[in-house]
Amino acid sequence: MFTGLVEIIGTVSALVDLDASTSGGNGTSLTISDCASILNDAVLGDSISVNGTCLTVIELSPSKDYFKVGVAPETLRRTNLGRLKERSRVNLERAVLGSTRMGGHFVQGHVDTVATVAAVTPDGNALTFRLKPREKEVLRYVVEKGYITLDGASLTVTNVNDAEGWFEVMLIAYTQERVVMASKKAGDEVNVEIDIVGKLVEKSVVGYFEGTTKEGAPAILEKIVGRLVDEKLKATQR
Structure with missing residues (x-):
């Protein structure tokens, strides 16, 4: 989980195409430098948001001044990470701690x-x-x-x-x-x-309508609106 408050801008220092046995099929390894300030407490397996994409740290330099992540083919298809080049700049944010101020909003790092x-x-x-x-x-x-x-x-x-x-x-x-x-x-x-939040609300509302009526969401919404109008009319006639 992230906040969407970018901590630092890093630099892509290396890109390496991975074979199927390593990545699950033609993925890419990214090495990201110029980010020592966010790696002081980093360990292998940590999640770091790279341009809004939640990725796992698979390698850290001994001096903790760069890290490496693997990008799967599905991630390359769904994001702009496949268009990165050496010297490209990327937004970086570490996963939140329990004590972090939520100055942004709840961000998953799952690109839509x-x-x-x-x-x-x-x-x-x-x-x-x-x-x-x-x-x-x-x-x-x-x-x-x-x-x-x-x-x-x-x-x-x-x-x-x-x-x-x-x-x-x-x-x-x-x-x-x-x-x-x-x-x-x-x-x-x-x-x-x-x-x-918007996606969760939509799923909850649609699930409620589908679970309580065979007529579907449009029909029940029409009934709800009709009932509200009737009640309003009755109130004005009193």
Whole structure:
């Protein structure tokens, strides 16, 4: 579990393609450097969010100034990690401790989709990013003023257009200096994790309707709305 508050920006210092016997099928090993400040208490098997993707530390340098992770083929398909190159910069965050302040929101490190930057618009010293997700259905969980995780950074949604298939976030000057998002340009990709609360609520509501009626959710919703309207009308006639 993570908070979406990026601790440090690391640098990819090596990429090595792994064979099937090592990775489960054509995965990649990433070595990430320039991150000694978050490795002082790290051990093998720890989880670290790399651009919003929860990965397991499989190797630590003796001096703890770099670490290595393995990226499985499924992860490469679902994220932008397969597009990293040597010297690419990545957002890093360690898994939370029980005493950590939750300044961001609950982030799993499980990427839902990849979004393409459609436009970057300056607004004073801030930057507004318009993003179009690859899987448009995730937009039903994206709401204005709600949380969203982009490359592991917890950000606030400032605008959503379901019909055109995009949403926007704004980076203030402080945030621009601390996340890789600030260097993104139109056409670049970012990892997207939707706030899990929305997905849990949807599943609970749908499960309740399916478990209590054979008519399905639309029919029972219509009945609920009809009952509320009837009660309102009766109240106004008294």
